[in-house]
Amino acid sequence: MTSCVAIHPSILNADQAHLADELARVEGADGLHLDIMDNHFVDNHFGGPSFAQTVLEHTSLPVDAHLMIENADRWAPQYAEMGCAIVTAHMEATRAPFVLARELHRLGAGAGLALRPATPLSAVEDVLGEIDLLLLMTVEPGFGGQSFIDLMLPKIAAARRAISAQNLELRIQVDGGIKRSTIERAAEAGATVFVAGSAVYGVEDALAEIEHLRALASGHCH
Numbered sequence: 001m002t003s004c005v006a007i008h009p010s011i012l013n014a015d016q017a018h019l020a021d022e023l024a025r026v027e028g029a030d031g032l033h034l035d036i037m038d039n040h041f042v043d044n045h046f047g048g049p050s051f052a053q054t055v056l057e058h059t060s061l062p063v064d065a066h067l068m069i070e071n072a073d074r075w076a077p078q079y080a081e082m083g084c085a086i087v088t089a090h091m092e093a094t095r096a097p098f099v100l101a102r103e104l105h106r107l108g109a110g111a112g113l114a115l116r117p118a119t120p121l122s123a124v125e126d127v128l129g130e131i132d133l134l135l136l137m138t139v140e141p142g143f144g145g146q147s148f149i150d151l152m153l154p155k156i157a158a159a160r161r162a163i164s165a166q167n168l169e170l171r172i173q174v175d176g177g178i179k180r181s182t183i184e185r186a187a188e189a190g191a192t193v194f195v196a197g198s199a200v201y202g203v204e205d206a207l208a209e210i211e212h213l214r215a216l217a218s219g220h221c222h
């Protein structure tokens with residue numbers, strides 16, 4: 001059965017020593033969230049092009065690459081070229097979001113833009129019509145296992161209103177602290193794509209957890 005919501009496990013939280021197994025145990029999710037961190041835009045280093053290539057070779061899921069890197073205009077297109085389904089750059093790290101979105105589309109990928117918690121929605125309002133995914137961070141980007149920031153709920157709701165007012169199709173993704181106790185509030189506010197790291201990789205039966213999260217969010221479809 002297709003659902004109105006999507007659960008994307010974040011492999012940042014997987015056991016990196018057993019990457020192929022960790023990818024296999026989330027087959028059945030709606031997509032895979034691939035964090036890329038450059039230790040400049042955030043205080044952590046993870047992923048990169050060769051890691052992304054390895055991940056793409058070991059999953060059948062559509063991969064959404066979340067680039068927590070400086071100078072995203074320069075580096076984002078290669079993730080589209082290698083086959084990521086969606087490439088998301090941070091609005092704070094792109095100088096030319098319209099050009100970047102068109103370039104990602106030309107390369108066959110969806111285009112996403114992400115906002116740190118403290119960046120207002122107004123930063124992306126003019127570009128919403130060019131993108132496929134708006135990622136609203138619900139923690140400070142950089143690390144898994146943090147607590148969901150409740151103050152992001154009005155921002156999610158405002159994004160949902162802006163998208164409806166402009167009659168757009170793009171999806172709202174949330175990332176950070178998504179688990180059983182938070183997913184319904186994020187869904188009710190207007191999110192439809194949920195990144196879940198520790199909630200999925202921290203339990204033995206990852207697929208059962210994905211099902212559970214999907215069922216909770218599905219009660220609040222937009």
Ligand SMILES: O=C(CO)[C@H](O)[C@H](O)COP(=O)(O)O
Pocket residue numbers: 010011012013033035066139140141142143144145146175176177178195196197198199
């Ligand atoms: O971008 C991220 C942190 O910056 C991640 O996607 C992170 O893996 C989410 O983990 P959790 O679900 O445990 O909060």
